[in-house]
Amino acid sequence: MDTTEAGARELDLGDPGYRDRFAVPPAEGGGYPETAYFAGNSLGLQPRAVRAELLEDLDDWARLGVEGHLEARRPWLPYHSLLTETAARLVGALPSETVIMNSLTVNLHLLMVSFYRPRGRRTKILIEDSAFPSDSYAVRSQARFHGLDPDTTVVRLDGGEVLDFLAREGDTVALVLLGGVNYLTGELLDIPAITAAGHAAGAVVGWDLAHAAGNVPLRLHDWGPDFAAWCSYKYLNSGPGAVAGAFVHERHHDNPELPRFEGWWSTEEATRFEMAPVSRPPSTVEAWQISNPPILAMSPVRTSLRIFDEIGMDTLRARSLRLTGYLEMLLEETLATRPVTLLTPREAERRGCQLSLRVDDAATIARRLRTEHGVCADVRNPDVVRIAPVPLYSTYHDCWRAATALAAVIGGRP
Template sequence: MRIPAAESSGPTAGEAQAHRLDAADPGHRHLFHVPPADGGRYPEAAYLAGNSLGLQPRATRTELLADLDAWGRLGVEGHLEAERPWLPYHELLTAPAARLVGALPTETVVMNSLTVNLHLLMVSFYRPAGVRTRIVIEDSAFPSDSYAVRSQARFHGLDPDETVVRLTPRPGEETLRTSDVCQFLDAEGDTVALVLLGGVNYLTGELMDIPAITAAGRAAGAVVGWDLAHAAGNVPLALHDWDVDFAAWCSYKYLNSGPGALSGVFVHERHLGDPTLPRFEGWWSTEAGSRFEMAPVSRPPATVEAWQISNPPIFAMGPVRTSLELFDSVGIPALRERSLRLTGYLERLLDEITAHRPLTVITPRDPQRRGCQLSVRVGAGSVVALAKRLRHEHGVIADAREPDILRFAPVPLYSTYHECWRAAEALAATVAEVDR
């Protein structure tokens, strides 16, 4: 489907076009709960903050209550006798999570939260030795990643200010160039122990060239891991084929599994069953068949489940399972195609208003270098105050990041062209025009 250029003959014409586009290219909004509008003339909010917290699927409540009912009816026997038995419950998530990120089921598990999983993975894969001690991240990494790698450096007795390398864009640019990352790894790679970048940058919305950077890092002798918090459920991934060493992602953003929802983990099959890799272990790290022998020594399986520690939290896993079923039903390829159309439409609307206002879109213009997020730099005033005005005066929910970034995420599962139009109109009405 080709999306026509945004109409410029007034708000009525623009709104009519948005409605026509929604009729021709509908998403799956009917499968989700949408918050009511806090202001403006529409009953529902224009929700463009799914990159921070995804909307609740309508099926989640029913499915979660069914798991709760099993507890009420069966007590402890629910581990084996529930309709979805609790003991192997995490296995229900394995295959769909693997399909989502382009992995083998043996390489994929859902457990814990994102930063906990990154630490567990770095126990195995950050092994500084000799001059090879450095950790490479992007300067605009999510703060939790920065804290995590700095604490790992300190844990190994290293100075984090010297150990952690923060890659920055070229002067006057907003995003990293793949060629610059690869050039750094080619020149400095013999000092790098670990590359840990965000697959899609949380602040700018830039989609990194995961296969190219992975290849460059591994050629330099480094281990390459990825934080896919903003990539999983947003862009197509092929972690196994790209030869990624490890990855982790959360499921409360594009995967719509609820606030603080569980994280996914990938470890490439070449590392599975390697007895030389150190790992923290717990009850669920041992093979399932021998778990209830209560033996004092773990017998870990040759799968990523060896990285599990605790038994799975069933009521937290239920919403992840429900969401993954949605992604299996719709398919990432179809979602990506709609994402390109929807985000391109919003970009054209923003182009019209940023030309006359102190606003700049900092997300790459090349659709292949971004997911479904457009970040706007606000030239003056408080970005938090601006986001509040958008919400309370216009019913538009976007995400503010200090000091000056407003993030809009037209999520292809449930966002609409009309929401994009509302967001652009609201931004235009809220930010005064200036002479340029």
């Protein structure tokens, strides 16, 4: 394959992606007008359609006041339901299993209230050794909430060790809670196999899909985990701190034994304004809702989900494999003689669109990439640079710029 700049531009002509739908920040350096943006695994770019559609919701508030609950162009009372079907298709779930609400860790806690039920010998929680810190904090606090010692209750494993541990000591495991795509390495875990093994061992299985939703195709209903949660500000491009999503498999919807926190939005919509003192939760995941939805925060999520629904995750995954494979090839060529280690699995089916590089002084390298070359990558101190060629808006020329810039900054082979 032609690895020159001209070759990259030629590839973009044949496989152009969807960059024109997004606002790309201007470059700080490098002589190019736009940033080569590889930090969508931390914060996705803004869809251009967001501004006008968010202003429509703001205008309805100004024009209608409280009447907007029923009379807005997109009435606020059922607004969250405008996101349900597109979100369900994105994660491969039924609409009754899918809801957009809260933030990721709040959703994980609400779901663990129901699904982490330690009893007798079965108390342990399995997470990845390199889990995102928020997940570590969440499961440790859940262990303490149940009067357990988090140091012995929470078991940290490499992704490849999970199946063996479940086979050996599955009768001690109450909950398996893993990241579908590991935030640090970009490894895609075998969600259906681990889910099946967890259930065979008698454990509940949940997934943090923060780095999987919008990155890889998901089939949650068919794979059968008990619950899952994801954020919307990374690959889903819905803005900083965007409203998150949650999934509860339909087999649990009518289980009266599951404890659950309730609030204003946990009761069925048809009788909500009877103002009764006792909740009547619906037989859907919406029974796990608590508060009324933040309309202005949901507006960008709705806009972004429509983009994914129009293009389709299978199409995006295919382009992701092409882009990530191309970037990997360039990095192998330009950095072959330097002390750089690729942490991400080389097998395409075992990763999302992120390549993680272990290199000394990662923060300085990331800063120089941005200020000297106009390449925005993400850093995880002390020694990991994460580069995510997002198939919606990254280009082959972006990948060429990243590889060339890394060679210049690290001193790779000319």
